[in-house]
Amino acid sequence: MQINRQLNEATPILLSLFLMTAWAFSASGETALRDTAATRAENGPVNDLLRTVPFLALRNKTGSDKAAEYFGGERSDLSAGICELDRTTLSSLKPIAERAPFHIPDEIVKVDAVRELSAQDFWQRMEETSTGKAPVVYMHGFYISFDRGCRRALLLKESLGLEGRFLLFSWPSDGQITNYTHDEADLYWSVYPLREVLTDMIERFGEANVNIVAHSLGTRGVMLAMVLLAQAQQDGKPLLNQVVLIAPDIDVGIFRQYLPLIRPLARNITVYVSSNDSPLMLSRQMHGYPRLGEAGEHLQALEGIEIIDLSEVPRRAPSGHVYHLYQDVVIKDLNRLINKNQPAAQRGNLKRTRENQWLMLPAEND
Numbered sequence: 001m002q003i004n005r006q007l008n009e010a011t012p013i014l015l016s017l018f019l020m021t022a023w024a025f026s027a028s029g030e031t032a033l034r035d036t037a038a039t040r041a042e043n044g045p046v047n048d049l050l051r052t053v054p055f056l057a058l059r060n061k062t063g064s065d066k067a068a069e070y071f072g073g074e075r076s077d078l079s080a081g082i083c084e085l086d087r088t089t090l091s092s093l094k095p096i097a098e099r100a101p102f103h104i105p106d107e108i109v110k111v112d113a114v115r116e117l118s119a120q121d122f123w124q125r126m127e128e129t130s131t132g133k134a135p136v137v138y139m140h141g142f143y144i145s146f147d148r149g150c151r152r153a154l155l156l157k158e159s160l161g162l163e164g165r166f167l168l169f170s171w172p173s174d175g176q177i178t179n180y181t182h183d184e185a186d187l188y189w190s191v192y193p194l195r196e197v198l199t200d201m202i203e204r205f206g207e208a209n210v211n212i213v214a215h216s217l218g219t220r221g222v223m224l225a226m227v228l229l230a231q232a233q234q235d236g237k238p239l240l241n242q243v244v245l246i247a248p249d250i251d252v253g254i255f256r257q258y259l260p261l262i263r264p265l266a267r268n269i270t271v272y273v274s275s276n277d278s279p280l281m282l283s284r285q286m287h288g289y290p291r292l293g294e295a296g297e298h299l300q301a302l303e304g305i306e307i308i309d310l311s312e313v314p315r316r317a318p319s320g321h322v323y324h325l326y327q328d329v330v331i332k333d334l335n336r337l338i339n340k341n342q343p344a345a346q347r348g349n350l351k352r353t354r355e356n357q358w359l360m361l362p363a364e365n366d
Contacts, residue, residue, distance in 0.1 A: 051085040051109070053153045054126065056197060057170040058190050059146055070114040071146040073174035075186060078193055080122035083150040083168070086112040109154065111147050123204060129164030134209045134241050135201065136166045136338060139194070141216025141249065142183045145175025152325065156213070159331045160338055169194060171221065180286075187221045194225040198240075208238040208267055211338055215324065216279070219248035219292070223255065226262040233265065240266040242338055246324045247272060247293040249283050255292050256301060263304045270337060270344070272330070273299065275311040276320040299357065306344045307357045308333065314362055329360065 057079045059071035071079070088108040117125070126135060138156060140149045153168040171190035173183045201210045214222040222245070229239060243266040248255075263269065274280075275295040284291050290298040295309045316326040323330045329349060336342045344350050350358040 051087060051154060053083040053085065053150050053157060053168050054081075054122065054166065055083050055150065055153075055168040055170050056080050056122075057146060058193055059170060059172045067113050068111040068147040070111075071170070073145065073172050073176070073186075075172050075189060078119075078197075079116060080119050081114060081116040083111055083146075083153075084113040084115065085109050085150060085154055109151050111150050123200075126165070126167065127204065130205070131164065133165050134211050135205055136160075136162050136211040136213060137169055137198070137201070138166065139169050139171070139212065139214035139218035139222055140173070141214075141218045141247075142173060142180060143175060143177055144170075144173045146170055148175060149173075155325050159325070160335050162338070169197065171218070183217060187217055188224070191221050191224040191228065194221055195228040198225060198229060202239050208241050210240050211242045211244070212240060213242075213244045213246065213324075213334075213338070214248070215246045216293075216321065217249045219245040220250050223248075223250060223258060223262065226265050227258055230261045230265055236264055238265060238267045242267065242341065243269045244334070244337065245269070245271045245292065247274070247277055247280060247321050248291065249280060250292040251287060252290045252292045252294075252298050252302075259302060259304070268341075268343065269305040270308060271302075271305055272308050272310060272324070274309065274313075274320060274323070276315055278319045279321045300354070303356065305356060308344065308350065309353070309357060309359045311359070312362050313360055329362065333360065 057071050058076060059079070060074035060076040061079070062069055062072045064070060067084075086109070138153050140152060144152065149168055149170050153166070157163065157166040171194070172186045174186070176182075198210065198212075212222055222243070226240075226243070233239065248271060271292060273293050273295045277293055280291040280293045284294065290296060292299075295311050299307055310323055310327075310330060313323065313327060313329060316323070324334060325331075333347055333349065336347045344358045345352070349361045349363075351361060353359050
């Protein structure tokens, strides 16, 4: 009895430690920048001389002379600018990385400079560089400092060939593995500013001409920002193009409640899920309810969206949580979704399992 009581008291602590460990694994190796063969053929070669990520940040300025520490994890007014990154190729590891079944870094990427812009100059620059194509907003998740966010965003931007029409929305995550609940609070604080940014983008680039790609905890902020947009919506027409929720750390029951409200806002909502996502398994244990990003029967009642199940795709990172960055077959699917607006029924390598659910096959099949 004494042993059982001690185990019960220790369970929340153990779950927190496991959660922190799993997310730490998901962040490992992020300094790698891989030019994925899957999208290189479709989008053309990456420009080796240009490594930039446009950003909007809700972070405090630290005063540090180190570019990677230019912004901290405290809340602040919205800043705009360009994150400039430098890379060092690890030539000796490249042949190994290309053959390995798991992710091995073959390049080191670091933030070299941060260049601030006025809001007017920032949007003018994006209007010019997007050349009429729908811009893409990337919303990062938990445990992401400004530095790590820029590096992840660069990897996604170049993997999908989004040069000129991509921006990182950097909300004030502490970048500390122990501060999950702090990050949740800062995420909720960021919802209203995100809604304002999306409203501005819709006005600038046109209705149904803005894409959102969000990961993990960041998907919760996107969902709530869409709820605010829906409350102000008048005519019921789509305001957004593709809304992509990757490994969403959202209570699936809460998402089900909000779905009828947010579904009309986008031409298409796609959710990527997996039964091999360790951080989401632990998040379920911590919160007490299934997460939207977990594969399972709890997804059956979600109608009007497309659900892509990656459970058959082998992990390339230990956590199974960052497949959008390191798994070629996933990146290729995202490429067709974002760049070609192809619904799941038209994309290769997907096997339909239910009316609105598809299973991704582990290798190319088209």
